[in-house]
Amino acid sequence: MTAMITLNGVTKSYGQVKVLDPISLSIEEGSFTALLGASGCGKTTLLNLIAGLDSPSGGEIGINGSVVYSASAGADLPAERRNIGYVFQSYALWPHMRVLDNIAYPLRLRGVGRRERHEAARAMLARLELSALADRYPFELSGGQQQRVAIARALVFRPQVLLLDEPLSSLDAQLRERARTWLAKLQAELKLTTVLVTHDHVEALSLADRVILLRDGNVEQDGPATEVYDTPRTAYAADFVGGANTITATVETFEPVAGQAALALGNGDRLVLPSTPVDPGNEVKIAIRPRRLQVLGHPASARTGSLVLPLTVGARLFQGNDWEVVGTTPLGEMRAISPTVPMNGPVFVGIHPDDCRVLLS
Incomplete structure (x- = not known):
């Protein structure tokens, strides 16, 4: 054009x-x-x-x-x-x-x-x-x-x-x-x-x-x-455009053929995510949109392959069609937008690799 x-x-x-x-x-x-x-x-x-x-x-x-x-x-x-x-x-x-x-x-x-x-x-x-x-x-x-x-x-x-x-x-x-x-x-x-x-x-x-x-x-x-x-x-960009949750991780390995990085998280968990080339040992950020987080009442209900973390809920805000949930996890504070939220008992969040983005800066 x-x-x-x-x-x-x-x-x-x-x-x-x-x-x-x-x-x-x-x-x-x-x-x-x-x-x-x-x-x-x-x-x-x-x-x-x-x-x-x-x-x-x-x-x-x-x-x-x-x-x-x-x-x-x-x-x-x-x-x-x-x-x-x-x-x-x-x-x-x-x-x-x-x-x-x-x-x-x-x-x-x-x-x-x-x-x-x-x-x-x-x-x-x-x-x-x-x-x-x-x-x-x-x-x-x-x-x-x-x-x-x-x-x-x-x-x-x-x-x-x-x-x-x-x-x-x-x-x-x-x-x-x-x-x-x-x-x-x-x-x-x-x-x-x-x-x-x-x-x-x-x-x-x-x-x-x-x-x-x-x-x-x-x-x-x-x-x-x-x-x-x-x-x-x-x-x-992840934070300003949509308020993404960010997690700090360390690069363990990078596989250039697959275009994937193995990332070590602060709580000892590990995620393998698509990534542009990055050197092992470097620190990166992982972004997850609030609407991509799964708010769960039980870990077993998470999507297959998800990383599941306990969530200590600090606030539940009703928005009409959805709930905004803010709380802390072993990886820091997170915000989720979900159609349903457990009102009693433990709460968990599920993070699926398909919903994560690796940020190099």
């Missing part, structure tokens, strides 16, 4: 403070990409560099085959000429303008006549099922309605890229779930190259085709959403 956005060695510093180390990547046309990470990791900074709201300290940025920033060539195309729609975290709607005029405002800046821009704004309102809100002011709208209006304003001039800076963070939990579904349907319908900034891994995994996990200004992991979740490459 054609690359819509390309970054080559893009860096950003504020004085002596480096915010982004050199980042090189490309984002395909029509894709939905999430920039995921904790506060301060550089994700919003990267979004602003793409938009032209801030300038890199070095490197090159291309959009739809054209260079919009180049440190070596001295090029820096202004934001208004990059044909990018941007939705801010606060929505940034003009409080003194009606919804119709808010949405039409980008066309007004581009010199479109009043009649034409209002026609385009009404068409966008109808497309997003917001026609009834045309004459209201932002303060008369709910959070979810403000979000949709902000997105309508970003789309009315037909941008080639849509950038979203945590657009769901101001919504309550129930509205956020509905908004995710609506946003996913809209992007699929428009097939518009979309980049979402979020700190919420559920939001990133459910919306995006591709997740780029950032950490301290660097790309920690980059790949399809399912890959980032199922096969994290580092302990940080």
